[in-house]
Amino acid sequence: MGLYVVLYFLGCDNIQMAGATLPYFNSPELKPFEVNLTADCNLGCHCSLNDIQPVCGKNGITYFSPCHAGCRPEVRPRHILGGEVKNYTSCACIITNKTLAQQVMAIPLATAGPCPHACEVMIPFMVLLFCMTLVVSITQMPLLMVTLR
Structure with missing residues (x-):
């Protein structure tokens, strides 16, 4: 039972998704289990x-689609390892540093796909779960023999 308590505390944080797990930068705080994908920055879009195309903003937040990030159509797709990476540069919902010059604004503010989310406790979780399952399964046969006798 003690190992189950340890297993309960091993876990990862939710992915940061604007409008689902955290509010947009200028929206009121989300209530639990409330999803609001509309904000001032994407209201006119x-x-x-139904169009799910997650994009990763430069701020490390995943958006439901380029439209929900307030992005204009993609510019200059790059080809990496045979795949195509779409970049978005004009995104109204992604806050950037206001002191940057206009020439620097060609840096992509969002790329296609969700933001990477590392979970460091997956291997310890799997090892602990395996050990607990092994201990429980080893005790089942002796318990069955005692019950039958």
Whole structure:
């Protein structure tokens, strides 16, 4: 039972997704289990809730789609290892440093795909779960023999 308590505390944080797990930068705080993908920065975009294309903002927050990040259509797709990486440069919902010059604004503010989310406790969780399952399964046969006798 003590190992189950340890297993309860091993876990990872949720992915940071604007409008789902955290509010947009200028929106009120989200209530638990509330999703609000519309904010002032993407209000005029008429974004579809059926179009799921996550993008990773430069701020480390994942957005539901480029439209929900307030991005204009992608510019200059790059080809990396046979795949295509789409970059978005004009995103109204992604806060950037206001002191940057306009020439520097060509740096992509968002890229296609969710932001990377590292979970360092997955291996300890799997090892502990394996050990607990092994201990429980080893005790089952002796318990069955005692019950039958």
